[in-house]
Amino acid sequence: MEDSTESEVSRRGFLARSAAVSAAVTVAGGAVPAGATTPVAAPPGAGPVEVTLRVNGGTHRLRVDPRATLLDTLRERLELTGTKKGCDRGQCGACTVHVDGRRVLSCLTLAASVPNRPVTTIEGLADGDRPHPMQQAFVDCDALQCGFCTPGQVMSAVAVVREGHTGSDEEIREFMSGNLCRCAAYPTIVAAVKQGGGR
Amino acid sequence: MTNSPIGSTLNRVDGPDKVTGAARYAGDESPTGLVHGHLVLATIGNGTIRSMDTGAARDHTGVLEIYTPDNPLPLHGVPPGVAFYFSETRRPLSDHEVRYHGQIVGLVIAETPEQARDAAALITVDYERRPANASFRDNVDDAVVPEPTPLPMGLPITILADGVPSIDAALAASPVTVTATYTHPARHHNALEPHAAVATWDGDRLTIHSTTQAPAAHAIELAQAFAVPADHVHVVNPHVGGGFGGKAFTWGPTYLAAAAARRLGRPVKVVPTREQLHTTTGHRSAAHQTVTLGSSADGTLNAIRHLSVTQAIGEDPGTRLTMKAYATENLHVSLRVTTGLNVPTTTILRAPGEETGSFAIECAMDELAIELGLDPIELRTRNHLTHTLSPDPATRLPYSNKHLIECYRLGARRFGWDTRNPAPRSTLATGGWLVGTGMAGAVLNASRAFTAVRVSFRPDGTAAVATSTADLGTGMRTVLAIMGTDSLGIPVDRIRPLIGDSRLPVGPDAVYGAQGSAATATVAPVVRDAAADAVEELINHAVTEPRSPLHGRDGVRYTAGDLTDGATTIGFGDLLTTTGGTDVGATTTSGPVTPPSYAFASHAAHFCEVRVHRLTGEIRVSRMTTVVDAGTIVNEKTARNQIVGGVVWGIGPALFESAHVEPDTGRIANANFADYLVPVNADVPDVDVVFLDHPDTNFSPLGARGLGELGTVGSAAAVANAVHHATGIRVRDLPITPEKLLTTPTGQA
Incomplete structure (x- = not known):
């Protein structure tokens, strides 16, 4: 598990940054419809930026498009495709990873905004060949169907335990509600969080 | 010999890949x-x-x-x-x-x-x-009879008892009638x-x-x-x-x-x-259904009239649902479709026709039960359908292994239905929550197609079970692993399910893959046939291949991964390694018995408890019980997950899901997950699922009918009926959002 004391951020700070990133992504992201009268030009000086990403214990020095999200960078540059893109707007949770030991939505996080900060993805959760207890719990409880939301669910589940939000089934449901499962394996996800969290 | 795992609770075989990020989806390829x-x-x-x-x-x-x-x-x-x-x-x-x-x-x-x-x-x-002409509702009155197609939908069906001139006459002659219009917005799969x-x-x-x-x-x-x-x-x-049809x-x-x-x-x-x-990509049509039920005073249905309007024949509630729901002497179903709407293309979505139809019919049955002062289960039991409805009595087939009444009774017992006070708005819990319960029945046609499966033995001691279908989360890989173990007597971890590739074997009727709740029912029985053929090929290989230690022997038989003539025994992996390292197997095509002597359908009964806040109209589903009659259950663990998911696919339309189509532009104003609401974890209670597990061996030797869509059929009606029981307010226009409950219940001051 990575050191979570480094670069600790407040929740308020994180939310503010996420909102700013969200706005940037929306403007740059084609939300301005074709036919709009004022097309958005690329911002000045928007050339590639250098960033060092620390992912699953490895270090990657990359030149990235400043618009590149952590999600796209993980998937398209680092070939870590376990993290999924379900909405690209922070509404589904499929892209959940840990930064500084906290769960974040990698689709709302610019790669350039997390230099040198420890990032853990679903590929980095197991201890070698030994699955993380939460991963095993998801298998044992059948807390999945299609599996597409599962990496994000597992990353959130690990964080929910760490956050101390497993006091009751209701609390688990509430704190897992940022992760949509369209197959609706919700009851078994709750069971898995309990098993994986040792409850 | 490995015991057959059919009916056990095996972990999903692709679970480890899915929880580690190793499972590769199309977009992961670069x-x-x-x-x-x-x-x-x-x-x-x-x-x-x-x-x-x-x-x-x-x-x-x-x-x-x-x-x-x-x-x-x-x-x-x-x-x-x-x-x-x-x-x-x-x-x-x-x-x-x-x-x-x-x-x-x-x-x-x-x-x-x-x-x-x-x-x-x-x-x-x-x-x-x-x-732009984008309002479905504004076009309902102008909907037209659809052009005939080769598909068994979109055509009106009328059944009348001897001497009855018309469905309207049958309804007019019924001592009790209820009629109501039920509406659904357009909805999106949103996989x-x-x-x-x-x-x-x-x-x-x-x-x-x-x-x-x-x-x-x-x-x-x-x-x-x-x-x-x-x-x-x-x-x-x-x-x-x-997938869900999308x-x-x-x-x-x-x-x-x-x-x-x-x-x-x-x-x-x-x-x-x-x-x-x-x-x-496609979405589910909006629907506008008017149902009229006519019954005797004791609740025996005399006539059902079900008039539907949707955007396309793919959403045909009458044909898909009502024809299989309840016994009646007189019936008329029809569909009209809107034309010229400036909206995106519709397609099938989980239980097309059945889901929309079941909401209308199962709510109408609830309304009739209330009108008659009859328990909703008793009303359904009195109208239990034992044979198919058909205009030609000679073509009516008996339903095979139908145990719907057992679903009602077992569900009622588990749920505690018998202690229910039937009066609407009769229970107020602490905190201002009105508590209500409702139930609904479910029927889903069970079909099975001809398909091809290849079973092959490999030198590494594993056996491949291959067919060109897909696992959408349905558990198909696990079903193939279980059927391979059942057929070959080797452990599940020596079976290699191969799916998800157009080059794998597929029968002519099964090219449409994982849909219609028919994949397991289609594929699983064929694994047994293909395995038997593969064993025959393996034995033939063992006795004819010169390098085989069983070459030329008589009476060679296969048992649990080994070949033996009584004197010499060798595992198939060793045999194939010795003989040159190639796979040996067989590709087999099989399918249902035709013409059938029975009609086949899976059934279920849903029971739902809701809590509705009397001041805010907030609705919480607090309990659900679903009892399933789908024949043999191949893997209880994945089947249960499918049913729970299906039930939640009823809670979604009942309470949340709706495309907000702007009537003047056709723009879908809520085309994202923040505004197109789907159920989240906090919306879903524990769902109590019970399988009756009566094998339907008329359907296939395995006896497993489909169930992937079954949970979705009727569950929205169970929620709506519970909301009515809680509040006294009958909402027929889905979704049931809180503002629809901030009104005075009918008959109350």
Whole structure:
């Protein structure tokens, strides 16, 4: 598990940054419809930026498009495709990873905004060949169907335990509600969080 | 000998891959030389493209090509087979007409996803606009009888008892009648995985990693569009991130990905955004249903009239549901469809027809029970359907192994139905929560198709079980592993299920893959037949292959992975290693007995408890029990998950799901997960699921009928009936949102 004391951020700070990133992504992201009268030009000086990403214990020095999200960078540059893109707007949770030991939505996080900060993805959760207890719990409880939301669910589940939000089934449901499962394996996800969290 | 795992609770065999990120979905592929496509969509609902300014986009860094109606990509013909009726027949970019808001009008190809996306935002379109006609509700009165098709839907059906002149006369002669109109908005599949496609051409051969429920049909549809033989298209889809009908057929973004890849000579990836998926792939039609039930005073149904209006024949509630629901002497179902709506294309969505129809019929039965002062279970039991309804009595078939009444009774006991006070608005819990309970029945046609399965023994001691279907989360891989173990007597971890590839065996009737709740029912019995044939081939190999230690022996038999003649015993892995290291197996095609002597359907009963806050109208589903009669359960663990998911797919439409189509523009105003509400974890209680597990051996020797959609049928009605019981307010227009409950209940001060 990575050191979570480094670069600790407040929740308020994180939310503010996420909102700013969200706005940037929306403007740059084609939300301005074709036919709009004022097309958005690329911002000045928007050339590639250098960033060092620390992912699953490895270090990657990359030149990235400043618009590149952590999600796209993980998937398209680092070939870590376990993290999924379900909405690209922070509404589904499929892209959940840990930064500084906290769960974040990698689709709302610019790669350039997390230099040198420890990032853990679903590929980095197991201890070698030994699955993380939460991963095993998801298998044992059948807390999945299609599996597409599962990496994000597992990353959130690990964080929910760490956050101390497993006091009751209701609390688990509430704190897992940022992760949509369209197959609706919700009851078994709750069971898995309990098993994986040792409850 | 390994015991058969049929009916056990085996962990999903692809679970470890799915919890570690190792499972690969179409969009995870990035072949060398890959470029990225981003779609440009129309921002008007009806009109003609006069011109498009792509200059700024062309100048954008990394942009390779921009396809528009002025620079289209060749796509031939129309979708073949049933895809013609359930997908978009017009090829994308094939003309300058805009028929709906969000129609594809361009595709930008660039070196990176960011470049393609930003360049797409620089394109401007000059339209000649026309008024959009996008309100389903405004078009209901003008709906028309659909053109006949080869499909068994869309046609009116009338059954009348001897001497009864018309359904209206039958209803008029009924001592008690209830009539009501039930409405559904348009809804979207919203599988978590977008429709991703990564296409690579080698000459006139296409390899496409594409998310599809039906790899073989997908290959046929793509081959048609590119005018190449079907075996020149190789579809690869090892994992599919949810389908629900939305990935049964091929949609515009996928066609364009493949077309652009062919034109550019480079691999192309296209993954529509969540918003784009709402219009560039199919959705579920809105529905408007008027049901009239006529009964005797004791609750015996005399007549059912079910008049439906939807956007297309794929959503035909009367044919799909009402014909299989309740016994009656007189029945009329009909469908009319809207025409000329400026909205995106409809397609099938989990339990098409059955889900919408069950809401109307099961709510109407609740209303009739209240009118009669009869318990809703008693009313259903009195009208239990034992034979198919048909205008020709000679063609009526008995339902095979139907245990719906047992579902009602067992569910009632587990749920505690018998202690219910039937009076609406009779229970107020602390905190101002009105508590209510409701129930509904469910029926889903059970079908089984001819398909092909290959079972092969391998030198490494494993056995492959291969067929061209898909696992959308349904547990198909696990079903194949279980059936392989059952048939071959070797442990599950020595079975290698192979699916998700158009080149694997498939029968002529099964090309449509994982849909219609028929995949397990179709594939599982054939595994046994293929395994028997493969064992025969293996024995033949053992006695005829010169290097085999059993060469020339008599009486060689296969038991639990070993071959023996009594004197010499060898495992098949060792045998095949000794004889040269090749696989030995058989491909077998089999299917249902025809003509059938029975009708087949799976059934269920749902029981729901809701809490509705008397001041805010907030609705919480607090308990559900569902009892399932689907024959043999192959793997209880994955089957239970399917049923729970299905039930939640009833809670969603009941309480949340609705496309907000702006009537003047056809724009879907809520085309994202923050505004198109789907159930989240906090919306779903523990769901108590019970399987009766009565094998239906008339259906197949295995006895397993389908259940993937069954949970969805009737569950929204159970919720709505519970809301009525809690509040005294009957909401017939879904979803039941809180403001619809901030009114005075009928008959109350």
